[in-house]
Amino acid sequence: MSSKRPREETAAEGKPQKKQKSTGFSVGPANLPDGTYRRKTQKIKKDLIAKAKVKKAYAKVKAQEKEEEQNHPTYLESTGETVEPTPATLELHPDRQAMVDASLARESEFEQRRNASSRESRPRVRQPKQSRYQKEIELGVQRRAQIESHKQDAEARHKDRKAMAKAKRPTKDGNLKLGRQSTVLLSRIQRLANQGNL
Known part of the structure; x- marks a missing residue:
């Protein structure tokens, strides 16, 4: 019988293991198709990277400031006196x-001009x-x-005709009703005078 192959673990024990290369980080699933969701995840990843760079730069600046404070003592070396901050x-x-005063003066001038020409002094009438x-x-x-006027005229004429027809009928005795006829004629004359046809 042939001897078995040695296991890879035992073979690798003698050699130092290589450090695995970092592949970065991923946001969202890796197999997204091109589209809105993929662009959104890429945007989030870019934002995270930008924020991390800003934090790193801030930490570097803060460390430099701390180092400068330690290197610069607050006392004068030549006289040996300490300087009070x-x-x-x-x-x-x-x-x-001076800049603040100038801007306040400009604002007050603007307010004065606006109040002088404001419409509050004279009430605005909306057309x-x-x-x-x-x-x-x-x-x-x-x-x-x-x-409406034609309708009223027609009704008045109809009323006059009806009244005149009634007034022209003779009484049982055969006499004419002159009193009724006169009132009908008088109302017709008043109506025509009001219309301006006389």
Whole structure:
């Protein structure tokens, strides 16, 4: 019988193992097709990388500042006196204060001009919005008024005819009803005078 092959583990024990190369990190499933979801995961990954770079740069700057503080003592080497750090105040630098004052002056001038020309001093009267169909509406109103006046005239004429027919009928005695006829004629004359036809 032939001897068995030695196991790979035993063969590898003698050699130092190679350090596996880092393949980075993945966000989301690796087998996404091109499309919105894949672009979204790629965007998230880029954002994470950018944030990590910013953190790394911030840590580097902070370490440099700490190192500079340690290297620069707060005392004077020639005289041996220590320098007291200046206390922080809430007062602005003179240049900055001048800029703030200038901007406040500009704002106050703007407010004064706006108040002078503001509409608050004179009340604003809002004009009614003109309808697109204003002419048609006016014509419609006139037409309705005309129809109504014609209707009233027709009713009045009908009423006069009916009253005149009744007044012209002779009484049982055969006499004419002149009093009734006169009232009908008088009402007709008043109506015609009001219309301006007389």
